Amino acid sequence: MTAAAATTGASTPHSDGDRLLDVRNMQTRFHVMDGVVPAVDGVSFTLDRGRTLGIVGESGSGKSVTALTIMRLLDIPPAEIGAGSEAWFDGRDLLALSESEMRKVRGKDIAMIFQEPLTSLNPVFTVGAQIAEQVQTHLHVRAREAWSRVVEMLRLVGIPSPERRAKQYPHELSGGMRQRVMIAMALSCEPKLLIADEPTTALDVTVQAQILELLKTIQQRTGSALIMITHDLGVIAETVDDVIVMYAGQVVEQGSVADVLLEPRMPYTMGLIESIPTVEKRGGRLSAISGVVPSPFHLPPACRFEPRCPYAWDTCRDRMPDLSVTRDAERHARCHLHVAGAASRLEAAVSQHRQNMRVGRQLTDSV
Amino acid sequence: MMKFVTRRVLQAIPVLLGVTVVVYAILLAAPGGPEAKFAQNPRITQAQKDSFRKAWGLDQPIPIQYGRWMGILNPSGEGLGVLIGPAGLPNFLPTPLSGATNGVLHGDFGYSIDSGEPVSNRIIRAALPTFILAGTALVLWIVVAIVLGVYAAIHRYSLFDQGATVFAYVGYAMPTFWLGIMLIFAFSGPGLNILPAGGMTETRISPPFGSPEYWVYFGSNTPQALGDIAKHLVLPVITLVVVNIAGDSRFVRASMLESLGQDYVRTARAKGLPARTVNFKHALRNALLPVVTNIGLEIPFLFTGAIVTETIFSWPGIGKLTIDATRDFDYPILMGVLLVTSVMVVLANLLADILYGVIDPRIKY
Ligand SMILES: Nc1ncnc2c1ncn2[C@@H]1O[C@H](COP(=O)(O)OP(=O)(O)OP(=O)(O)O)[C@@H](O)[C@H]1O
Ligand code: SF4
Numbered sequence: 001m002t003a004a005a006a007t008t009g010a011s012t013p014h015s016d017g018d019r020l021l022d023v024r025n026m027q028t029r030f031h032v033m034d035g036v037v038p039a040v041d042g043v044s045f046t047l048d049r050g051r052t053l054g055i056v057g058e059s060g061s062g063k064s065v066t067a068l069t070i071m072r073l074l075d076i077p078p079a080e081i082g083a084g085s086e087a088w089f090d091g092r093d094l095l096a097l098s099e100s101e102m103r104k105v106r107g108k109d110i111a112m113i114f115q116e117p118l119t120s121l122n123p124v125f126t127v128g129a130q131i132a133e134q135v136q137t138h139l140h141v142r143a144r145e146a147w148s149r150v151v152e153m154l155r156l157v158g159i160p161s162p163e164r165r166a167k168q169y170p171h172e173l174s175g176g177m178r179q180r181v182m183i184a185m186a187l188s189c190e191p192k193l194l195i196a197d198e199p200t201t202a203l204d205v206t207v208q209a210q211i212l213e214l215l216k217t218i219q220q221r222t223g224s225a226l227i228m229i230t231h232d233l234g235v236i237a238e239t240v241d242d243v244i245v246m247y248a249g250q251v252v253e254q255g256s257v258a259d260v261l262l263e264p265r266m267p268y269t270m271g272l273i274e275s276i277p278t279v280e281k282r283g284g285r286l287s288a289i290s291g292v293v294p295s296p297f298h299l300p301p302a303c304r305f306e307p308r309c310p311y312a313w314d315t316c317r318d319r320m321p322d323l324s325v326t327r328d329a330e331r332h333a334r335c336h337l338h339v340a341g342a343a344s345r346l347e348a349a350v351s352q353h354r355q356n357m358r359v360g361r362q363l364t365d366s367v
Numbered sequence: 368m369m370k371f372v373t374r375r376v377l378q379a380i381p382v383l384l385g386v387t388v389v390v391y392a393i394l395l396a397a398p399g400g401p402e403a404k405f406a407q408n409p410r411i412t413q414a415q416k417d418s419f420r421k422a423w424g425l426d427q428p429i430p431i432q433y434g435r436w437m438g439i440l441n442p443s444g445e446g447l448g449v450l451i452g453p454a455g456l457p458n459f460l461p462t463p464l465s466g467a468t469n470g471v472l473h474g475d476f477g478y479s480i481d482s483g484e485p486v487s488n489r490i491i492r493a494a495l496p497t498f499i500l501a502g503t504a505l506v507l508w509i510v511v512a513i514v515l516g517v518y519a520a521i522h523r524y525s526l527f528d529q530g531a532t533v534f535a536y537v538g539y540a541m542p543t544f545w546l547g548i549m550l551i552f553a554f555s556g557p558g559l560n561i562l563p564a565g566g567m568t569e570t571r572i573s574p575p576f577g578s579p580e581y582w583v584y585f586g587s588n589t590p591q592a593l594g595d596i597a598k599h600l601v602l603p604v605i606t607l608v609v610v611n612i613a614g615d616s617r618f619v620r621a622s623m624l625e626s627l628g629q630d631y632v633r634t635a636r637a638k639g640l641p642a643r644t645v646n647f648k649h650a651l652r653n654a655l656l657p658v659v660t661n662i663g664l665e666i667p668f669l670f671t672g673a674i675v676t677e678t679i680f681s682w683p684g685i686g687k688l689t690i691d692a693t694r695d696f697d698y699p700i701l702m703g704v705l706l707v708t709s710v711m712v713v714l715a716n717l718l719a720d721i722l723y724g725v726i727d728p729r730i731k732y
């Protein structure tokens with residue numbers, strides 16, 4: 001009952017005691033000059049308390065918009081949230097809350113960490129003041145108590161001499177230090193859910209590992225749930241229990257991280273995994289997915305991956321595949337390879353993938 | 368911080384020196400020269416002209432003229448002694464040390480050709496009216512521009528924002544002289560004669576502004592005197608603020624919009640802060656950084672005022688003094704005004720720099 005699952009026809013899972021987040025058929029569109037961008041198109045997933053979920057996908061696949069829709073941080077307009085969209089959090093549909101109720105959720109129950117720690121912190125206030133502000137807003141404590149909480153949080157995220165650092169401005173800290181500040185800020189009110197949108201992308205490689213490690217240990221210690229958004233499957237492999245793969249605004253595969261990474265059941269996921277550079281693949285051919293992400297204004301009419309898919313056939317151009325249970329039952333894939341009559345095609349795809357991966361066991365070893 | 372200020376002040380000195388050279392050169396290059404006033408006058412004899420030239424030092428080489436005007440050279444010195452002031456120290460030093468009183472460095476801008484008064488007296492007398500008019504206008508337009516710009520940015524594309532945009536375009540495009548004349552026509556014309564068309568005080572009831580008698584009158588009738596000035600201020604202030612509100616509110620709006628689009632504003636919202644705090648603390652604080660610099664640069668306006676507006680409304684300020692001096696070929700006055708203005712601009716830049724350093728923690732000294 002812990003795996004991210006359940007889409008079509010599930011019974012009221014939000015009443016379940018373990019269930020923290022239940023996103024159903026979420027649709028977010030942007031009205032722009034050239035038309036309408038269906039940035040998130042019918043995304044559904046669930047997350048249980050204390051669990052970690054990864055969202056992966058290429059740039060523009062709708063990962064950030066998914067998170068920002070849950071947080072209700074998009075400006076409406078130009079954004080528009082589809083009528084049937086729901087995001088049940090702790091028994092309440094976030095998308096139906098009033099703005100003032102939602103404000104009490106943000107920063108308190110759900111906290112978010114962004115990609116660029118420098119620009120995400122206000123340059124004209126000290127980092128301590130920026131954390132204290134959040135603590136005072138939600139915990140209604142006095143300035144003095146808020147400040148000791150600030151110092152305590154900075155210490156928790158491994159910032160040396162936190163009393164001094166709290167009084168510094170963002171530009172006086174290093175990149176990794178700033179991201180630690182962001183993490184301290186996000187965790188300051190003990191959120192039930194932490195959303196990290198590419199938290200390490202802007203950092204040096206060595207710092208990336210430290211920040212991931214920090215996120216993981218803190219998540220385990222505080223027991224909050226975590227959504228890790230990234231385009232880096234390596235990060236996913238190291239940090240999360242379950243994963244959803246997004247392509248052109250849709251979820252195309254979901255399941256436990258081991259299942260999805262070791263035995264992908266959808267050609268796009270396979271391609272993503274094959275394109276990871278590993279030590280053993282060095283010098284060999286790196287199989288990037290051919291073609292480009294489709295323009296949001298000219299999406300393929302049926303399967304959105306069809307123009308780039310090496311296994312596509314007629315059916316793929318006729319009907320859009322549903323996100324349905326695969327034969328493994330534990331996970332879902334949006335691909336016609338899983339319909340009854342396509343068993344041999346699926347077999348071919350899977351064995352081709354195995355062959356492509358033989359050259360690189362690096363990633364799978366780390367799972 | 369102190370080091371930064373000191374360094375910037377020291378850097379300003381060569382700039383200021385350069386400014387004096389340029390001011391001097393400009394007026395040297397201008398047609399006519401100080402003698403233009405009576406060049407065409409047949410009753411002035413050549414001997415009189417020569418003695419005028421000698422009295423004004425116009426018979427000297429140009430560098431000497433400049434040196435005397437600046438107060439670096441002692442006009443009564445001989446040979447290299449021109450560099451030494453009456454007290455035996457270099458002439459350019461302050462009066463208590465050098466004993467020198469001539470030249471710009473010692474506060475001596477020469478004498479008005481027209482009235483024979485010291486230029487500094489004329490400038491000081493005109494500065495107060497300009498300060499009153501420009502100061503009122505500046506404070507008003509900055510406050511209105513900030514409120515307007517910030518509100519328009521927060522409610523982008525709203526009816527209010529669109530209205531503000533239309534106002535800005537119209538206000539910016541409207542010529543000042545035309546607006547001034549229209550205002551006089553509307554409020555001081557034969558129809559709705561409720562505001563004075565010009566001047567700074569009602570001369571039928573009070574002595575001319577700035578005269579010793581005026582201050583006696585002011586002391587015993589303060590409320591009436593202030594009310595009288597306020598009434599005279601209305602139309603010129605409106606004339607001045609419209610175009611400036613139009614420009615500056617756009618500037619504030621753009622700056623605020625940029626702030627509102629920054630990542631840290633998204634962070635502030637993600638923290639669950641009320642919209643008020645997000646807008647007026649996180650976004651506004653950053654949006655005001657360039658605005659403050661801009662205000663710093665507008666400060667010379669307090670001295671220079673607005674020539675056109677002062678002329679239309681016969682406001683007895685620096686603008687009018689400049690126009691009158693130009694008409695009368697009163698070169699010492701023009702040089703004085705030009706020099707003080709340039710110094711103000713340099714100092715305002717310096718102030719803006721320092722101010723920016725104070726309010727933006729990212730500026731390193
Ligand atoms: N404010 C916006 N206005 C218009 N379109 C937007 C806006 N924000 C996102 N989009 C569009 O929505 C789509 C999904 O964007 P999103 O930022 O969610 O991608 P992503 O998966 O997070 O990619 P990345 O890895 O680059 O962060 C993109 O096509 C993007 O251009
Ligand atoms: S549905 Fe067809 S085109 Fe789409 S991913 Fe599956 S096999 Fe490829």
Ligand SMILES: [Mg+2]
Nearest residue numbers: 063064065197
């Ligand atoms: Mg993103």
